[in-house]
Amino acid sequence: MKNFIYQNPVKILFGKGQIGRLQNEVPKEARVMLTYGGGSIFKNGVYHQVIEALKGYHIIEFGGIEPNPRFETLMKAVAVARAENIDFLLAVGGGSVIDGTKFIAAAVPFEGDPWDILSKGARIKDAVKLGTVLTLPATGSEMNSNSVVTNERLQRKLAFASPYVYPLFSILDPEVTYSLPKRQVANGLVDSFVHVMEQYMTIPSDAPLNDRLAESILKTLIELAPDALKEIPDYENRANLMWSSTMALNGLIGLGVPNDWATHGIGHELTALHGIDHAVTLAIVLPGLLRVMKEQKRIKLLQYAERVWNLTEGSEEERIEKCIQLTEDFFRSTGILTRLSEHNVGFETIDEIVKRFSLPGARRLGELGNIDADKIKQILVSRV
Amino acid sequence: MKNFIYQNPVKILFGKGQIGRLQNEVPKEARVMLTYGGGSIFKNGVYHQVIEALKGYHIIEFGGIEPNPRFETLMKAVAVARAENIDFLLAVGGGSVIDGTKFIAAAVPFEGDPWDILSKGARIKDAVKLGTVLTLPATGSEMNSNSVVTNERLQRKLAFASPYVYPLFSILDPEVTYSLPKRQVANGLVDSFVHVMEQYMTIPSDAPLNDRLAESILKTLIELAPDALKEIPDYENRANLMWSSTMALNGLIGLGVPNDWATHGIGHELTALHGIDHAVTLAIVLPGLLRVMKEQKRIKLLQYAERVWNLTEGSEEERIEKCIQLTEDFFRSTGILTRLSEHNVGFETIDEIVKRFSLPGARRLGELGNIDADKIKQILVSRV
Structure with missing residues (x-):
């Protein structure tokens, strides 16, 4: 095990x-800014529950945060928050709304151009306090200090992290996930699964x-998936799915071990x-x-082949190939298409991504930092 | 899953x-009070490391906190801390020193008789801030808000918990465990194992x-045990043991599920x-x-028989009996004696314990609160 420092105050x-406890x-x-996405919270009753729980509060709303939240949109929220002296952000939504709200929280008191937070890793010294009401189990953003934001104009998707943007609290009510479309449940399952793989499937680490x-x-995600994708949601199934997805990326399982994150690095480019859904890019890569x-x-x-997929027969090569195939089969069983060609992405895009990773000073990916442009090309070409 | 609220700020x-980071x-x-136990920290160099790291600080020492820390001893520390206007407690030791220090932390600002904190569950509204340097992986006290204190005169061992006594930080350096006697490593293994069982071995809970x-x-504790008990300690082994024992009782695995804790309830009486070692009482009960x-x-x-002990053959009765036997064999493999008669405890003591649980208003134990004096008698008689 490697040394580590861990503190998760959420x-x-x-x-x-639990939404009823918001006022505590x-x-x-x-002075609260309530942030949300495309408006599903109006249809599923979550908006109503939140407003009911916060009766008497001073609330301003900022809706329309997109999936893969856009820098441009978030900067509009920053302007409103500054003008209205907002001192609490309440994100009601999935990972995109929460990630976007973390960026707003960091950008409001930031002196200088907030784009530097993403593009230059500029140091954050403060942030507006925030809380979340999670509506989509997937990203783990509700219990970590990470955020990913997309700059539409520059076609770049960049991350930042800061202890200042840990939510003070996150409310996880499995019932609010009942109205999720199957596609989002599938995305959540795959996103959570790959979060775990990024922290587990590395060189061995004692x-x-x-x-x-x-x-x-x-194993729990694999077990939960079939019922999670059924028409009629089940409370216990959704509760375990929600908690599994939070536990997948609250930092715990990545402590003291190498972390990969190359699948995310490549997926973000796609x-x-x-504009391919984040989880879908992970399933492809x-x-x-x-x-x-x-x-x-x-x-x-x-080890994964044996413990997760019960594969004990056959040669090492066969077991390795089989567990990779079963992983892809699992992704496809959720309805997600795992080939680039199924998303009309071809060699032109691969060339562009490889070019980005070939620039002088470009990051190398993976737990040993040895996934370079050549390897990224191999990976993507194999996924056409 | 049941509803839960969880926040662990440690x-x-x-x-x-990592001890070198104390000054951060x-x-x-x-004004720091450094608390410790019987003085092993002088022999193993931990005291020296701590003092070195805290050069320039105002430090007062309070040593001699016993295993199963005594109310009487801790109240002496409370008097010193009050007289010296102590505003930070640094516990350097195992679970007893940390539990004792949590009680000191709560008692110093407490108005009224601090014994009420233990005997009447009196509400704590404040506590002196504390940090820990853990020397013995076992109780999980380094990452939770619980404390158990013994009143020697009344022969009572009582617990309290409060969010105010979460350590601000805990330093876990596996190397400081190298000098532990085998008996303490064994106690730590068994204590951690039973902590998990208290939160797992209940009615099923979806x-x-x-x-x-x-x-x-x-499974990890079972796997680590043989090497942990060898003469020459191994870093990776001790690191995993230390982290396993913290994870066993930082609250996470008990979230949303029934908790038993009857083994602890009965063990505390022994x-x-x-004066039988805490872990030994658990192995007995x-x-x-x-x-x-x-x-x-x-x-x-x-489920435990199959997943933890790989028992799939035989009737249900046989598998159940076998997994219980393997559990006891595991405890004995660490050198711990698991029968009351091996500790010269006989029916007189059983009668006294049963009497305590027969008093009007006595607690009933277990995840359903149905372990009464009769059942406790059955349990203890079976362990002679």
Whole structure:
């Protein structure tokens, strides 16, 4: 195990009816900006529950935060928040709304151009306090300090992290997920699954507990998926899905072990260039990455094959190929299309992505920083 | 899954050399009381490391906190802390020193008789801030808000919990455990194991992720035990042991599920009356409790038998009996004696314990509150 420092101050309020506790969590005298996305919270009753719980509060609304929240949109919210002296942000939505709200929180008191937070890793010294009401289990943003924002004009999708943007609290009521379309449930399942893989499927690292915690989440997601995707939602199923997806990226399973995150690095480019759903890009990239990097990840792939997919027969090569195939089959079983050609993405896009990773000073990806433009090309070409 | 609220603010600094970071964590202007136990920190160099890291600080020392820390001793520390206007407590030790220091932290600003905190559950409205340097992986106290204190005169061992006594930080350096005697490593293994069982081995609860997280810790402890008990300590082994024992009782695996804690409830009485090591009392009680409560816990026992002990052959009765036997064998493999008669405890003590649980208003134990004096008698008699 490697050294680590961990502190996660987010207060989780989990279960039925927890939205009713909002008034205990949001300071009474706060000037609140309620942020949300495309308006699904009006249809599923969440907006009504939140407004009901916050009766008597000073609230301003800022809706329309897109999936893959756009810098341009968020800067409009920053302007409103500054003009209205907002001192509390309440994000009601999924990972995009929460990520976007974290950026607003950091940008409001930021001196200088907030784009530097994303493009130059400019240091954040303060942020507006925020809380969340999660509506879509997927990104884990409700219990971490990360945020990913897209600059539409520059076609770039960039991340930042700061302890200042940990939510003070997150309300996780599994019932609010009942109205999610199947596509979003599928995205959440795959996103959570790949979050775990990024922190688990690396070189071996002498961390048997972390390995097993990661495998626990993977096995649970596989087990929950069929019922999660059925027409009629079940409370216990949704509750376990919601908690699994939070646990997948609240930092715990990544402590003391190498982290990969190359699938995300490559996937973000596909979203930036083609607007493909984040989770779908992960489902496209991961199988290719596992094959291209299989020597480096061999020990873990064999462990994954045995413990997650119960594969004990056949040669090492066969077990490795089989577990990668089963992973892709799992993604496809949710309805997600895992090939670039199925999304009308061809070699032109691959060339553009490879070009981005070939620029002088371009990041190399992966747990050993050895996934370069050549390997990225191999990975993407194998996924056409 | 049941509703839950969870917030764990403890900052964990894990790994080699982390004691050197103390000065970043303890406020510079603090008046610090350094608390410790019987003095092992002088022999193993931890005291020296701590004092070195806190050069220039105002420090007062309070040593001699016993295993099963005594109310009487802790009240002496409270008097000193009040007289010296102490505003930061640094516990350097195992669970007893940390539990004791939490009580000191709560008692110093408490108006009224601090014994009420333990005996009447008196409400805590404030506490002196504290941090810890953990030397013995076992109780999880370094990352939770619980404390257990013994009143020697009344022969009572009582617990309290308050969010005010969460450590601000805990330093977990696996190397400081190298000098632990085998008996303490064994106690830590068993204590951690039973902490998990208290949160896992209950009526079933539709929480597949929590079940697997609990099983992950159990399997890891079983796997680590043989090397942990060898003469020459290994860093990776001790690191994983330390993290497993923290994860066993930082609250996470108990979220949204029934909790038992009857083994602790009965074990505390054996410690209060006979001074038997806490972990040893758990190793004595648990096998008896599992047998007496096996109908209620049947589904989980069968799951535990299969997933933790790989038992798939034989009748249900056989698998249940076998997994209980393997659990006791595991405890004994650490050198711990698991029978009351091996500790010269006989029927007189059993009668006294049963009497305590027969008093009007006595607590009933277990996840359904149905472990009464009769069942406690059955459990203890089966463990002679």
